[in-house]
Amino acid sequence: MSDRILVLVRHGQSEWNLKNLFTGWRDPALTEQGVMEAKRAGVRLKAEGLVFDAAFTSALTRAQNTCALILNEMGQGALEPVKNQALNERDYGDLSGLNKDDARGKWGEAQVHLWRRSYDVPPPGGESLRDTVARTLPYYVQEILPSVLRGNRTLVTAHGNSLRALIMVLEKHTPESILKRELATGSPIIYRLNADSTVEQKLDLAA
Numbered sequence: 001m002s003d004r005i006l007v008l009v010r011h012g013q014s015e016w017n018l019k020n021l022f023t024g025w026r027d028p029a030l031t032e033q034g035v036m037e038a039k040r041a042g043v044r045l046k047a048e049g050l051v052f053d054a055a056f057t058s059a060l061t062r063a064q065n066t067c068a069l070i071l072n073e074m075g076q077g078a079l080e081p082v083k084n085q086a087l088n089e090r091d092y093g094d095l096s097g098l099n100k101d102d103a104r105g106k107w108g109e110a111q112v113h114l115w116r117r118s119y120d121v122p123p124p125g126g127e128s129l130r131d132t133v134a135r136t137l138p139y140y141v142q143e144i145l146p147s148v149l150r151g152n153r154t155l156v157t158a159h160g161n162s163l164r165a166l167i168m169v170l171e172k173h174t175p176e177s178i179l180k181r182e183l184a185t186g187s188p189i190i191y192r193l194n195a196d197s198t199v200e201q202k203l204d205l206a207a
């Protein structure tokens, strides 16, 4: 068994998740429930016997706080995560800050679904999932993957769509199938990688 461990966690519930607002690069805090979800993720990872050697997170507060809460819960508060906006949520452009139901009322269900769950149709002024993959994947390949392959047990706390970019590669999804992969807030997915960076074993704690 290798020590090539990669754990992905979507941030806990944010104030804007709760209010049903498009968030993207905006920076709301975690809700009380979000804090609890992050702490619970830490408890569960500790129960799996995990200890981290490296951590990566986005430039956004909700992902950074999720990372800190997880590490504190594991008694690893001294581990300083690397922060990079390459791991930020997909930029929702002009939709940022709008209520998702109001947007459906204005543009129709089908158009809003296309913006949220198509691979290459960007919302006005924002990023498609393909655009998000194009900035997130190079960071994964250049920074995160080498850390994992060096044997660092590595934690990544980020966002629904930036994590989809990584999961697309790890789980060999197509542009169609990745869009159906929903990520629960605060639920760790533990991957053990082979030396060639393919997945040897996956444990989804949400499942």
Ligand SMILES: O=C(O)[C@H](O)COP(=O)(O)O
Residues within 6 Å of the ligand: 021, 022, 023, 024, 089, 090, 092, 116, 159, 160, 161
């Ligand atoms: O940025 C947001 O609004 C959410 O974090 C993700 O939104 P989605 O569910 O529309 O991808």
